[in-house]
Amino acid sequence: MRETDERSQQGGPGSRTVAVTVASRIEPPGAAASSSSPLVQRLAIIGLGLIGASVGLACRARGLAGEIRGADEDPDHCAQAVALGVVDWAAADAAVAVEGADIVLLAVPVGAMEPTIKRIVPHLDSGAVVTDVGSVKGLVAAVMERLLPGGNGVPGHPITGREKSGPHAASAELFVGSKCVLTPSASTDPAAVLRVRTLWRAIGSEVLEMSPTRHDDIFAAVSHLPHVVSYALMGAMLDLADGGDDLREFAAGGLKDFTRVAMSHPVMWRDICLANRQPILKMIGQFQAALDHLTVMINAEDGEGLYRQFASAKAYREGFGNGNDGDDRKRTA
Ligand SMILES: NC(=O)C1=CN([C@@H]2O[C@H](COP(=O)(O)OP(=O)(O)OC[C@H]3O[C@@H](n4cnc5c(N)ncnc54)[C@H](O)[C@@H]3O)[C@@H](O)[C@H]2O)C=CC1
Ligand SMILES: O=C(O)C(=O)Cc1ccc(O)cc1
DSSP, X not given: OXXXXXXXXXXXXXXXXXXXXXXXXXXXXXXXXXXXXXXXXXXXXXXXSHHHHHHHHHXXXXXXXXXXXXXXXXXXXXHHHHHTTSOSEEXXXXXXXXXXXXXXXXXXXXXXXXXXXXXXXXXXXXXOEEEEOOSOOHHHHHHHHHHOTTSOEEOEEESOOOSOOSGGGOOTTTTTTOEEEEOOOTTSOHHHXXXXXXXXXXXXXXXXXXXXXXXXXXXXXXXXXXXXXXXHHHXXXXXXXXXXXXXXXXXXXXXXXXXXXGGSOHHHHHHHHHHTHHHHHHHHHHHHHHXXXXXXXXXXXXXXHHHHHHHHHHHHHHTTOSSSOSGGGGOXX
């Protein structure tokens, strides 16, 4: 049964008052940690959308955190996160949420990472570990190095998600069976890395480490380019519609499969494109070359060349599994 009580949470200077509903602690079967020694004493989650709220739910479901505090600039997301049991408490101002936290998780769009870190730094407990979930790592790693010089900043990126956003799209099982990449530098405190690793392991992720540059090159290819291409394809369809030829009613599974990710949050993808410009531009160039190659073969009626190209693409694609990564099992909405 859900116990609720209404209260008003007043944030720090410049913050708004957010009315929140406090839900009782979820005590799932088989919680991983006892309430006397949770993995995290006080977890602060800044950004209570899909990923931040999923981390909160995942920690709750496994009894990993003594207390979870949240912050989000959107008061509706604060209220929803509290009502869903993601956090005990939420406010608009991140500076208030991080007070007394031993782990701070930043789950805002990549473009909001630097201002958020600037805002919280003066309010962090000494020894607090700050980590993030941003899809681009070079920029966040540089900001952490600059603004968190004690080595307590651990850049991270869970490699799972979906096209939906906001706390209602969150799931406690989102990270089960997924990978999470950490990009610590030589000056990152190994104890801080271990704490973040342990947290991701406890909510179901396999943790890998690599440099931010390597990360950003890889994800420009496997994630950022596909999203850009999907948005571009929808852009081309929209141009047809603007010209009076709206063809959506004829769309079959192919177009829908291919463009699901074009329903992702535009702020998130704007920020990723701006933060990982060069690797993404390089991949767009390679994709354009691949399209040019197909253009030449189609124009030349080169059936043999087209067959070879499609057969090798089919075999390569079949080499990494089904139509999706199995995330549908974890999707709640
Ligand atoms: N959506 C996905 O599948 C994945 C997203 N990521 C990364 O996770 C981060 C969060 O993405 P999602 O949770 O999907 O987005 P979301 O849109 O669901 O959540 C973002 C939340 O941050 C809040 N927010 C935005 N600016 C803020 C600010 N300045 N201060 C406080 N709150 C702010 C928004 O109100 C929203 O509640 C992004 O950096 C994204 O690149 C990483 C892996 C997967
Ligand atoms: O919706 C999907 O399939 C995704 O690809 C989600 C996703 C988006 C951004 C990331 O950095 C990681 C995963």
